[in-house]
Amino acid sequence: MAENTPAAGAADMPKTYDPATAEPQLIDEWIDAGCYQRSKGVGDCTVVIPPPNVTGVLHMGHAMDDSIQDTIIRYNRMRGRSTRWIVGTDHAGIATQTKVDKKLKSEGISRLEIGREKFIDACWDWRREYGGTIIKQIRRMGCSVDFSDERFTMDPEYAKAVRKVFCDWYHDGLIYRGKRIVNWCPSCTTAISDDEAEYKDEKGHLWHLRYPLTEPVNGQDYIVVATTRPETMLGDTGVAVSPSDPEKAAFVGKTVMLPIVNREIPIFSDYHVDKDFGSGFVKVTPAHDPNDYAMGQAHDLPQINIFDEHAVVVDGYDEFSGMNRDECRKAVVDWFDEHGLLDHVDELDHSVMHCYRCDSALEPWLSEQWFVAVDKLKGPALDVVTSGKIKFHPARWTDTYTTWMENLKDWCISRQLWWGHRIPVFYCEDCGWEDACMDDVHECPHCHGHHVHQDENVLDTWFSSQLWTFATQGWPDHPEQMEGHHPTKALVTARDIIALWVARMIMSSLYFTKEIPFQDVVIYATILAKDGSRMSKSKGNGVNPMDLIAKYGADAMRYNMLTLITNNQDVKFDANIDRKTKELIDSPRTEQARGFVTKIWNASRFVLMNMDGYTPGPAKAATPEDAWMLSRLAKMVAASTERLEAYELGDYARDLQSFFWGEVCDWYIELCKGRLLDGEGAERLQVQRNLVYVLDASLRMLHPVMPFVTESVWDAMPASELDANGQGGYDEHVGRFLMMAAWPEPDAFAPFVNDEAESTFDIARRLVADVRSARARYKLSPKTELAVVVSAGADAVAKLTSQAEFVKSVGRVSELAVAEGAEKPAASVTLVEPDFEAFVVMGDLVDFAAEGKKLEKDLAKAEKELAGVERTLANEGFLAKATPEVIASKRDRAAELTATVERLRAQLADLA
Structure with missing residues (x-):
């Protein structure tokens, strides 16, 4: 805050606030002054930004996430707590390798030609050239992150932490290598985790194929199997039926001769089979389906992998070898048709897994991979959540976490890529020695041979990012750096990575640090496009947060993000x-939201331009409106503090706008204008002190979500009593910045709470608002004075009587009569409040008969349009053909018309 001089910078406040100029300038000033660096205090608030992909740019999910985090950090910094906000990026194995591959191809280069080492060099070059984009965008948002302490999951210190986790788990028996079914991307040529696969509904077919029996059963020479993937029948090693299907019992124990490959395979029963699906006979391909794999394990079936890593049929299958999946499917179906073994084909819509990066259909594929055995890890990770040591906000996401954890399977951590943390397992080709090692091995420690090589695979990106809360803070070499900052305070993230990331962070942190990684998990809303669909580049419906900032400013975007948060x-x-x-x-x-920014600026500028003669001093309730305002301010300080402590960020933002715009600006500042502009001496000085006090506390409360405009106003503020009393204060080592000022503590404002003053003033305020709305409804001049009669209970009568002069003056009421059971005068309109009825006398100012006819005409028109819209929305044909945007527009219009009809009917009833 500025020095104790009246409105030190108010004269320099431009008439119009320009975020495009003010925001970048403030960012530089904050950073140059060291405001973003970790602060010291009582209690800790350390937060880690979920590391965005190094390939990424800011999207709406990031904007929501970062707005929430910065609000939390700025609030806790102002509360005087130790704050540390860690930023960094993830190396994004598949995404980065794909981008660099494309870049090399555009230059006529193949990664296979240049080799692994040079390709990794190219990845680092790409990261240095393009990897900082999202960090710059986070900075432009106004996020008060310590940018001098940026981290990257491939940095040497971080890589050492990743290697230690692998080696320790390997030697503790929690990491093993095995041949299992994985989700394989034939395009990226790597395994993909279940949680990263994206399911898409596709139109397909259910082919019914005849498999000849080796001997007839009940007069049948063949059975009919139903499948959505006829190409995989080349790898069938069994046929299954449901144990609950008595019609198929006679076939169990028999065999069929698999067409094309002439392989005799058994028929057996298994509970994986749904007797009502297809024909009830299910082909079993253990190497190409997870359920089939489980059945193959249970019934000791051979596992035959018919595809290579590109989903091309391997050698040994005659004309089918060398075909890709789609070609093979067509060829197999044609072969069955030509040989009279294609029974029939049904249309079938089904869900197909796709690679989340390249969108290729994934192939369930049997391959040798590395896994983390989770049985010993998931129990403790479940306990810390069910016991409340880690809390989810909203609490309902606890069930999502616990359900997933209870059903957790071993985690495939190997990826067939070059870019990433290479698995630190070394093999001796001479004696067969194998081990996981912290340092690279060039000579076998067992036989001293030199034919040693490292595993070719890299680790899943989620394996390295699971260490984010502690590997970014000095672990394992400097655990002392974690003291006071671990566990971290809050993790803010999206619901779709509760399993991918949140759970794994908890498991690894408990194992290696013996601490939970964070105390609170804040799950934010999923931001959808206007029509309710997912935002995506391919659909062209994605919103670029940087465009919003360029058009409306970062404050407006951030504030709007928080107001979107609901349950x-x-x-x-x-x-x-x-x-x-x-x-x-x-x-x-x-x-x-930008309008709110403008309101903050204009209202503040008006107050600060009228501070001549001001000196700091205590706020006092010199008038009923002062008492009401100071009590409302005290309650808003308490409510905002409570909301932020509970991560109720949407309510915090919405309530503050309602308070500042609706109560401070529209009422209190307006009511103070007379004393501020025309008052003299002590009366004027007191209203100045009250206004500065209210504005000061309001700016502090608004700052975490709207840092720029509040800081800009603060720069022009004179010192308030908050500072004079040492309640507000600021860090003198940093300087004048609002972001370093103290949060308004509820206890300091509690003495101003006055429920009686609020109630008494509020009833008068509502009566004035009702009189104003009556003028607006009937298009009367705001200066027109009206007589008002009020019927109310004894308590309301007493309060309104005590505020009669205020109502008459502010409400432009010529006569005010307040009594219990007062009757409605002629030629008046009724306004109903919970504790009184007000009758505003219009007399000859309104032609009630003409007004009634006009209202009836408007009502008939609105009812007719509403009926038409409702008929359209009830039309199934319209709903089937119309776009989501058109349907949503119709529904919005129906809601608007319904409200209009209700309002017009109420006005007609009043006139009657």
Whole structure:
């Protein structure tokens, strides 16, 4: 805050606030002053940013996540707590390798030609050239991250931590190598975890194929199997039926001769089979389906892998060898048809797994991979959540976590890539020695041979990112750096990585640090497109947060993000995107948020431009409106503090706007104008002190979510009583910045709480608002004075009587009569409040008969349009053919018309 001089910088406040100029300038000032670096205090608030991909750019999920985190950090910094906010990026194995591959191909180079070492060099070059984009964008958002302490999952210190975790788990028997079914991407040529696979509904077929029996059963020469993947029948090693299907019991124990390959395979029963699916006979291909793999294990079936790593049929299958999956499918179906073994084909919509990176259909593929055995890890990780040591916000996500953890299977951690943390297992080709080692091995420690090589695979990206809370803070070499900062305070993340990341962080942290990684897990809303669909580049419906910042400013974007937070996790973002250019047209809600920014600036500027003669001093309730305002301020300080402590960020943001715009600006500042502009001496000085006090505390509360405009106003503020009393204060070593000022503590404001003053003033305020709304409804001049009669109970009568002069003056009421059981005068309109009825006398100012006819006409028009819209929405044909945007628009219009009809009916009833 500025020195104790009246409105030190108010004269320099521009008439219009320009975020495009102010925001970048403030970022530089904050960073140059060291405001972003870790702070000391009582209690700790350390937060780690979920590391975005080094290939990434800011998207709406990041914008939501980072807005929440910065609000938490700024609030805790102002509370005087030790704060540390760690930023960094993930090496993103598949994504980065794909990008570098494409870059090399565009230059006519293949990674296979240049080899692993040079390809990894190219990945590092790419990271240095393009990897900092998202960090720059996070900075532009105003995130108060310590950018001088940026981390990367491939940094040497971090790589050492990853290697130690692998080696320790390997030697403790928690990491093993085995041949199992994995989700394989034929395009990326690597395994993909179950949690990373994306399911897509596709139109397909269910082929019914005849498999000849080796001997007839009940007069049948063949059975009919139903499959969605006829190409994999080349690898069938059995046929299964359901034990609950008595019609198939006679076939169990018999065999069929598999067509094309002439392989005799058994028929058996297994509970994996749904007797109502297809024909009830299910072909079993243990090397190409997870359920089939389980049945193969249980019934000791051979595992035959018919595809190579590119999902091309391997040698040994005659004309089918060398075909890709699609070619083989067509060829197999044609062969069955030509040989009279294609029974029939049904249409079938089914869900198919796709690679989350390249969108190729995944292939369940039997291959040798590395796994983490989770049985010893998941119990402790489950206990710390069920016991409440780690809390989810909202709490319902606890069930998602516990359900997944209870059903957790061993985790495939190997990926067939070059970019990433290479698995530190070494093999001796001479004597067969194998071990996981912290240092590279060039000579076998057993036989001293030199034919030693390292495992070719790299680790799953989630394996390295699971260490993020402690490997970024000095572990394992400098655990002292973690003291006071681990466990971290809060992890803010999306619900779709609760299993991928959150759970694994808990397991690894408990194992290696003996501590939970964080105390709270804050799950934020999923940001959907305007029509309710997922945002994506391919659809062209994604919103670029940087476009929002360029158009509306970072404060407006951040504030809008927080107001979207509710207990409903999916929220629609109301941006309009040009379908051709995919550029932002507008975002009405962000426009409204910018309006709030403007309101803060204009209201503050008005107050600060009228501070001549001001000197700091205590705020006092000199008038009823002062008492009401100071009590409301005290309650808002308490509510905001409570909301932020509980991570109720949406309520915090919405309540603050309602308070500052609706109560501080529209009422209190307006009511203070007379004393501020025309008052003299002690009266004017006191209202100045009250206004500065209210504005000061309001700016502090608003700062965590709207740091730029609040800081800009603060720069022009005179010292308030908060500072004079040492309640507000600021870090004198840093300087004048609001972000370093103290949070308004509820206890310091508690003496101002005055429920009686609030109640008395509020009833008068509501009556004035009702009189104003009556003028607006009937298009009367705001200066028109009206007589008002109020019927109320004894308590309300007493309060309104005591505020009669205020109501008459502010509400432009010529006569005010307040009594219990007062009757409605002629030619008046009724306004109903919970504790009183007000009758506003219109007399000859309104032609009630003409007004009634006009309202009836408007009502008939609205009812007719509403009926038409409702008929359209009830039409199944319309709902089937119309786009989601059109349907949503119709529903919004129906809601608007319903409200209009209700309002018009109420007005007609009042006139009657």
